[in-house]
Amino acid sequence: MTLQVTGLSKQINDRQIIQDINFEWAPGEIIGLVGRNGVGKTTLFRTMMNHYIAEAGQVSIDGEAIQQVPQRQQQLFFIDTQYNFLSTYRLWELPRFFGAVYSRFDEQRYTALLQQFKLDANSQYRRLSKGMRALVNLILALTSNATYIILDEPFDGLDVIVRENIATMVIDEVADQQKGFLISSHDLNELDGLSDRVLLLKDSRLAHDYNLEDIRARAKKIQLVLNDKVIPDVIKQQSQLIRVSGRVLVVVISDYTPAVDQKLKALHPVLFEELPLTLEDLFRANLAHDTGYQMIK
Amino acid sequence: MQVSDQSGLPYYEQLVLRVKQQIVQGILRPGDRLPSVREMARQEQLNPNTVSKAYKQLEAQQVITTVHGKGTYVRETTPPAGDSAQVIASKKQLLTLLTEIRYLGVPLDEVVDWIRAAYEGVEK
Numbered sequence: 001m002t003l004q005v006t007g008l009s010k011q012i013n014d015r016q017i018i019q020d021i022n023f024e025w026a027p028g029e030i031i032g033l034v035g036r037n038g039v040g041k042t043t044l045f046r047t048m049m050n051h052y053i054a055e056a057g058q059v060s061i062d063g064e065a066i067q068q069v070p071q072r073q074q075q076l077f078f079i080d081t082q083y084n085f086l087s088t089y090r091l092w093e094l095p096r097f098f099g100a101v102y103s104r105f106d107e108q109r110y111t112a113l114l115q116q117f118k119l120d121a122n123s124q125y126r127r128l129s130k131g132m133r134a135l136v137n138l139i140l141a142l143t144s145n146a147t148y149i150i151l152d153e154p155f156d157g158l159d160v161i162v163r164e165n166i167a168t169m170v171i172d173e174v175a176d177q178q179k180g181f182l183i184s185s186h187d188l189n190e191l192d193g194l195s196d197r198v199l200l201l202k203d204s205r206l207a208h209d210y211n212l213e214d215i216r217a218r219a220k221k222i223q224l225v226l227n228d229k230v231i232p233d234v235i236k237q238q239s240q241l242i243r244v245s246g247r248v249l250v251v252v253i254s255d256y257t258p259a260v261d262q263k264l265k266a267l268h269p270v271l272f273e274e275l276p277l278t279l280e281d282l283f284r285a286n287l288a289h290d291t292g293y294q295m296i297k
Numbered sequence: 298m299q300v301s302d303q304s305g306l307p308y309y310e311q312l313v314l315r316v317k318q319q320i321v322q323g324i325l326r327p328g329d330r331l332p333s334v335r336e337m338a339r340q341e342q343l344n345p346n347t348v349s350k351a352y353k354q355l356e357a358q359q360v361i362t363t364v365h366g367k368g369t370y371v372r373e374t375t376p377p378a379g380d381s382a383q384v385i386a387s388k389k390q391l392l393t394l395l396t397e398i399r400y401l402g403v404p405l406d407e408v409v410d411w412i413r414a415a416y417e418g419v420e421k
Contacts, residue, residue: 174345175334
């Protein structure tokens with residue numbers, strides 16, 4: 001069982017928002033989608049859902065394109081947080097709509113989960129706080145019983161408790177390998193640990209498909225102070241500079257081999273310290289403009 | 298994610314280390330039951346695949362054992378053979394590190410103190 005995105009492209013007002021997006025997604029995975037603001041994350045979701053008509057490419061589930069086989073649509077779930085019809089409806093009314101598309105919609109569980117989180121079924125969606133809305137969106141996603149669930153910025157602006165609740169529900173749901181999640185987020189720390197695979201959207205394309213645990217095994221983040229101000233070649237070639245403050249350099253070396261280790265040690269750095277590598281470092285290393293090297297000259 | 302200490306290790310390795318550490322410290326004893334993969338993933342807010350990878354490694358290293366349908370348990374510790382591949386690899390790592398420490402000029406007594414403290418589980 002997999003969902004396959006192949007060659008997906010979308011233009012809006014003659015501007016190419018996403019281009020030739022390809023990836024595979026299997027149940028049991030929590031994939032993170034990261035990229036800077038306005039890079040096209042939500043456009044990718046809308047195009048995957050067929051809310052936008054793709055210029056090229058398709059999304060297929062187990063080999064059947066959802067554009068051609070509409071029944072397949074019910075295996076994929078996404079609530080557009082910007083444009084949706086929910087605002088004037090009361091929570092108890094929502095299962096009727098979702099049940100029309102998602103034939104396996106579990107109304108009993110929906111009601112039970114609302115109760116569990118003390119959400120009043122009589123509340124109007126638009127009267128809910130941001131945190132409650134995030135919960136309702138997730139509850140709808142889970143009870144739709146769709147196999148592939150897209151969550152667009154599910155942690156945005158939430159307090160710690162709600163965030164943990166949401167992460168725990170996602171973990172729980174994915175644990176028996178029946179469902180998969182695709183989660184976009186600006187707050188990379190939220191995805192750290194939760195997703196083991198991250199897609200990086202850059203310049204309207206998928207620039208990277210990372211397996212985070214593999215990367216952590218190979219990469220190192222190092223803080224070092226060198227004797228002189230000239231940045232040696234080994235650092236220029238093998239690493240990405242994350243931060244410079246005075247003489248202190250913080251670098252991410254994505255392939256930390258014994259050879260690199262020897263070269264670095266041969267520089268006899270005044271300070272050489274390994275730091276924990278976060279998702280944010282990878283993001284910075286790949287997306288920030290490489291101004292660092294000029295700063296120190 | 299709470300596993301994350303000050304190390305850049307993959308999360309599954311951090312988890313493996315922590316379970317071993319808890320066994321050394323006596324927090325986990327032979328026969329104790331570990332949380333299920335799902336339960337551990339929830340507690341640590343980690344991807345279940347990551348936890349499962351850690352458990353597989355612990356199993357391969359005979360630290361824990363999974364009884365199908367019952368759960369995962371800490372194994373009785375058998376004194377490891379001095380020449381097992383794992384022991385040899387660890388020794389090699391330690392020797393590399395000791396070269397480094399010696400280069401930095403840390404006196405032998407101090408290093409021995411560290412080792413003793415860590416070995417007896419006094420220090421974290």
